[in-house]
Amino acid sequence: MEPFLTILLIFMIIGSIIAIETKNLLSSVISCGVIGFSVSIAFLMLGAPDIAITQVVVAILILVILIRATITIDNTSIEAHWDTFAVVSSLIFFGLFLVFAFLAVQDLPRFGEPLMRVSKEYLATGPEKTGAANVVTSIILDFRGYDTLGEATVLFTSIVGAFVILRRRGRKRRTEEDTEKVGILMDKEIREDFEEFRE
Amino acid sequence: MATKPDLVSSESPKGMTQIVKTVVRFVMGIIFMFGCYIIVYGHLTPGGGFAGGVILACAYVILTLAFGKELSLGKMSDMACSILDNTCALLFVLVPLGGLFFGYFFLNYLGKGQLFHLFSAGTIPIYNIIIGLKVTSSLFAIFMALSIFGRFISKLVDEEEE
Numbered sequence: 001m002e003p004f005l006t007i008l009l010i011f012m013i014i015g016s017i018i019a020i021e022t023k024n025l026l027s028s029v030i031s032c033g034v035i036g037f038s039v040s041i042a043f044l045m046l047g048a049p050d051i052a053i054t055q056v057v058v059a060i061l062i063l064v065i066l067i068r069a070t071i072t073i074d075n076t077s078i079e080a081h082w083d084t085f086a087v088v089s090s091l092i093f094f095g096l097f098l099v100f101a102f103l104a105v106q107d108l109p110r111f112g113e114p115l116m117r118v119s120k121e122y123l124a125t126g127p128e129k130t131g132a133a134n135v136v137t138s139i140i141l142d143f144r145g146y147d148t149l150g151e152a153t154v155l156f157t158s159i160v161g162a163f164v165i166l167r168r169r170g171r172k173r174r175t176e177e178d179t180e181k182v183g184i185l186m187d188k189e190i191r192e193d194f195e196e197f198r199e
Numbered sequence: 200m201a202t203k204p205d206l207v208s209s210e211s212p213k214g215m216t217q218i219v220k221t222v223v224r225f226v227m228g229i230i231f232m233f234g235c236y237i238i239v240y241g242h243l244t245p246g247g248g249f250a251g252g253v254i255l256a257c258a259y260v261i262l263t264l265a266f267g268k269e270l271s272l273g274k275m276s277d278m279a280c281s282i283l284d285n286t287c288a289l290l291f292v293l294v295p296l297g298g299l300f301f302g303y304f305f306l307n308y309l310g311k312g313q314l315f316h317l318f319s320a321g322t323i324p325i326y327n328i329i330i331g332l333k334v335t336s337s338l339f340a341i342f343m344a345l346s347i348f349g350r351f352i353s354k355l356v357d358e359e360e361e
Binding site: 049050052053054057058060061064065068069127129130131132133134136137138140141142145146148149152153155156159162163166 | 237241242243244245246247249250253254256257260264281284288291292295305307311312313314315319320321322323326327330333334337338340341342344345346
């Protein structure tokens with residue numbers, strides 16, 4: 001199994017390098033999709049079908065949304081520029097990250113030999129305690145319910161924030177007065193009354 | 200779809216070509232059913248609320264791409280998305296709060312049932328359905344906000360000003 005995983009990882013690295021380096025935004029988005037599908041195949045080979053399903057579906061949706069958002073922009077290519085300071089500083093930080101990652105990874109358990117202290121208990125008693133045949137669901141929604149609640153809160157907050165930002169741009173262009181009063185959205189009748197009052 | 204036959208017909212100028220519309224009309228129900236299956240059987244087979252919700256959101260996205268924005272906005276407007284999202288976020292706190300009557304927060308207080316049966320595992324299928332509806336509405340709202348509000352509403356506003 002490990003040689004296939006290595007090939008997939010190399011494939012993903014090549015795809016991400018292409019996604020960063022290419023000039024065309026559309027091919028960059030498609031390279032991101034390649035990475036997403038490779039990650040899903042890797043999850044499937046590691047025996048995690050739940051996450052593989054989620055990953056493949058999210059990759060499809062993100063690809064559609066990004067292509068839909070990218071094609072509408074007239075300028076689909078980026079100009080290349082060489083910034084010496086950015087390259088040198090990112091190389092230094094990458095080297096520091098490699099050093100600390102090498103120190104930190106030595107304490108981790110080896111690949112394929114996980115520590116089974118907590119998960120052994122979940123695997124043994126999960127079906128009896130929760131009644132769910134899918135152990136992953138029983139852990140996500142019963143043993144670690146607080147985590148899922150936090151996840152749902154994060155999703156809710158991000159969606160609300162994105163919705164507010166994207167909708168206000170559409171509404172703010174109505175009048176000159178609205179652009180002056182940042183954050184105040186007036187109804188049509190109130191605005192007419194306001195204009196009469198000003199006159 | 201029967202309520203708005205002018206938008207669904209292949210001769211309608213909105214949306215993509217007739218080939219895409221015909222294929223989408225065949226595939227649409229299967230995608231929707233598969234998403235519902237992934238959500239409802241989340242405690243028995245791989246999948247769950249999040250994956251099934253994204254599949255349902257993909258179904259709405261396909262509908263939007265093939266038939267134009269009027270059909271999908273008639274099926275699920277932005278206000279309906281907001282209400283569904285907020286209701287599910289509230290329900291996901293209220294259903295675990297019911298566990299306080301029996302012991303502690305997030306207690307699985309419904310009957311466990313038999314293993315491998317559809318109606319089993321107490322509150323876990325309810326959580327799955329709530330999360331699925333929430334993910335569907337919020338991801339479709341994001342798709343609409345990025346693809347429709349960003350372009351069309353500003354265009355509409357410009358037309359109003361002229």
